[in-house]
Amino acid sequence: MKLGLDPAVVRKARELAARAAEPVIEMARTHTTVSVERAVLRLAGVTGADADGIPWVNRVVDAVRDQVGLEHGVALPFFAAENWRSLKFGLPAGTERDLALLRAREAVGAGVARIDRNRADRDRLLARHGDPGKPWIYLIVATGDIHEDIPQAQAAAREGADVIAVIRSTGQSLLDYVPEGATRQGYAGTYATQENFRLMRAALDEVSAELGRYVRLTNYASGLCMPEIATLAGLERLDMMLNDCMYGIIFRDINPRRTFVDQRFSRQIHARAGIVINTGEDNYLTTADAIDAAHTVVASQLLNERFGHEAGLADAQLGLGHAFEINPQIPDSFRLELAHAQLVRELFPDAPLKYMPPTKHMTGNIFAGYLLDAFFNLAGVMTGQSIILIGMMTEGIHTPWLSDRDLALENVRYVRRAAGDLSEDFTPGPFIRERAARVLSETVDLLHRVAGDGLLDAIADGVFGVTRRPADGGRGLDGVVEKAGDYVNPATEILEAAP
Amino acid sequence: MTVETMKQIIRPYGDTTGDAMIQVSFTLPVPHGPRADLAALQLAGKMGLDPASVVHSKAMGPDFTFFIVYGKATHLIDYAGIEVPEGREFELLTPAQVNAAVKARLGRRLVVVGACIGTDAHTVGIDAILNVKGFAGEKGLEYYREIEVHNLGAQVAVGDLVARAKAVDADAVLVSQVVTQKSAHIHNTKQMAAAFAEAYPTSLTGGLGRPLLIVGGPRFDTVTPSDLGVDRIFGKGTTPGEVASYLVHALVRE
Incomplete structure (x- = not known):
């Protein structure tokens, strides 16, 4: 450990994060949401949509909510129904209830078994094709058309990308x-659907075999359907998922309670599926x-870590996010970046940290931007970051062109090759050590306040x-339901019983 | 020859006056090789570069080649014939001047509603203008004592925006549009302007009769405010102070 951080302060920070998270975790344990219940049905194998394109899982959950109430869970009413497509539901009792419970556990169990098989398949393919060394090069594809995304993703993999993220519409x-289904039109991205997931994973399996290197696939378990998208990712063997505890609240104005309930279930799925989550702290900056708010990034990472651990994620699944966003006009900006990046590295030694490139200070001068991206790549290599999102010199001008992506990969390949294991030779001096210690102490102060006032406040x-973002504002609060004493969710039963 | 007809011919400048040298880079959808280089040179010639040379060409996968080309531009520019674009139509004020003007001449706080509309989720622009944090060292409009800010955030439906503007009796509506795929920024803005025109029937009878409509974003450089049905467009790099000064200019003149 190069920064000489005080272990007592680090311990204190974690304790405070746990204290701040606890009431929210309790709320998440005692509530369910429409999307959690729809995810249960998806695990049980309910697929497809009605004639108007409304997914059956939505039709069923809405009907159960109207006729029975969601506080008992969707599983029993659904599996007690003679013909669920008639959308007439009741709450079963007695032997009828026992039978429905048996059926529900069997069907949901089959879905979880498929997730388990996918995890085993990934391990096998990683052994067969080889796992690329870190830092993994992470590249975004976003045409809106899955059939256009596929050749672009394959081309990016051939040019050196280790992780392909299909950004959502x-x-x-x-x-x-x-x-539902394969989609060919999106806006600034491609819709996340089960079929799009399947098509892209198959295409990357093909190129992984060709390259002798397993290429990971990433998507976004966020927004109002976070638990369902996490489930589809597990069912279709996605490898990493964006899944932040607060991103949707802050940047999409989704209700805080809805988000915390949804994220707990989605993280339980990710934990089971062996999926690495990526958190979104980079967005705060x-x-x-980036200097004044550096400690909010670290505080959020500690909260994400706590929520992640509680949901069963291992350290190796915590792709905590941060970013290179300090104004390059400020003296010593690179030293400050190194201090922040090294601090995060040392606080979370076993987490596959995800490091994001400059966006805010990309001015349209593509030549200066190319240089800034090279410094970002260098900071990533020097501080041992695990996943590096590739910066585009045309950031803020247009969606990357083929040549932008190619030049960006050339940039990172050069830095990786030239710098090699430079992190071994990098020993920070007092400036960086003091800056890191200061950010950490500001983090502790902030977490004190958050633990005292409550995270929602x-x-x-x-x-x-x-x-x-007030706790009762934002979208999706009407989809949150407090669980009744007889609430049944066969998915959480299985996921929480796991060792 | 009179002064009016005097020309001032200019050419691009590499390192010598009149050398006319420029550089371009582009991709052609052909495999890398000598034939691709000839194609690049032909394109350069048609773009008015003569002579031109391909200084770099690189395969990007089996089907594409990236080129960097230098060449002498054959086109001439008559600088004398280029009119000086109109400057800012309003005076740049400090926050204190803005507050004083609003207080003295409006006699109440000026109400601003801001949002990213449609599917656009990129609030960077609207936040830079509205949040206290601001942009480029200038504090955002929330910092102005005499401006009341309602920032509705991302992905606001046009109907909700109109309703909110009416509910708070907005003087101005600021909309930011970053996503440009399939010209979403143009469509969204036109739709917004139409909705305001419909919701404020007074706006058709002359005078403003509705909130001042301001749109901001990096890619509005090909359209005019009247194309979109708004009052003002702000481009990349606009600071909160410019927007505040414009609000005073447009809404609280003596």
Whole structure:
């Protein structure tokens, strides 16, 4: 450990994060949401949509909510129904209940077994094709058309990308259903659907075999359908998922309670599926100043870690996010970046940290931007970051061109090759050590306040991302339901019983 | 020759006056090789570069080649014939001047509603203008004592925006549009302007009769405010102070 951080302060920070998280975890344990219940049905194998394109899982959950109430869970009414497509449901009792419970556990168990098989398949393919060394190069594809995305993703993999992220259509996070089938039109991204997941994973399996290197696939378990998308990711062997505890609240104005309930279930699925989550702290620095708000990033990482552990995620599944967003006009900006990046590395030694490139200070001068991206790549290599998202010199001008992506990969390949294991030779001096210690102490102060006032109040006060989000505001609160004493969820039963 | 007809011919400048040298880079959808280089040179010639040379060409996969080309531009520019674009139509004020003007001449706080509309989720622009944090060292409109800000955030439906503007009796509506895929920014803005025109029937009878409509985003450089049905467009790099000064200019003149 190069920064000489005081272990007592680090311990204190974790204790405070756990204290701040506890009431929220309790709330998540005692509530369910429409999307959690729809995810249960998806695990049980309910697929497809009605003639109007509304997914059956939505039709069923809405009907159960109207006729029975969701506080008992969707599983028993669904599995007690003679013909669920008639959308007539009741709450079974006695032997009828026992029978429905048996059927529900069997069907959901089959879904979880498929997730388990996918995890085993990934392990086998990693052994066969080889796991690329870190840092993994992470590249975004976003044409809106899955059949256009596929050749672009394969080309990117051939050029050196280790992780392909198919960015979602803007606006999907606010849809309260998951679209069906292969999609060819999206806005600034491609819809996340089960079929799109399957098509892209198959295409990357093909190119993995060709390259002798397992290429990971990433998507976004966020927004109003977070639990369902996490489930589809597990069912279709996605490898990493964006899944932040607060991103949707702050940047999409999704209700805080809805988000915390949804994220707990989605993380239980990710834990089971061996999926690495990526958190979104980098986004705070797009609205807040990267120096002034450095401690909010670390505080959020500690909260994400706590929520993640509680849901069963291992350290190796915590792709905590941060970013290179300090104004390059500031003296010593690179030293400050190194201090922040090294601090995160040392606080979370076993987490596959995800490091995000500059966006805020990309000015349109593509030549200066190319240089800034090279410094970002260098900081990533020097501080041992695990996943590096590739910066584009045309950031803020247009969606990357083929040549932008190619030049960006050339940049990172050069830095990786030239710098090699430079992190072994990098020993920070007093400037970096002091800066790291200061960010950590500011983090502890902030977590003190958050633990004292409550996390929901802190979010309402705009502590994270300089955006105020009251606990009862935002979208999706009407989809949150307190569980009744007889609530049944065969998925959480299985997921929480896991060792 | 009179002064009016005097020309001032200019060419691009590499390292010598009149050398006319420029550089371009582009991709052609052909495999890398000598034939691809000839294709690049032909394109350069048609773009008015003569002579031109391919200084770099690189395969990007089996089907594409990236080129960097230098060449002498054959086109001439008459600088004398280029009119100086109109400057800012309003005076740049400090926050204190803005507050004083609103207080003295409006006699109440100026109400601003801001949002990213449609599917656009990129609040960076609207936040830079509205949040206290601000942009480029200038504090955002929330910092102005005499401006009341309602920032509705991302992905606001046009109907909700109109309803909110009416509910708070907004003086101005600020909309930011970053996503440009399939010209979403143009469609969304036109739709917004139409909705305001419909919701404020007074706006058809002359005078403003509705909130001042302002749109901001990096890619509005090809359209005019009247194309979109708004009052003002702000481009990339706009600071909160410019927007505040414009609000005073447009809404609280003596």
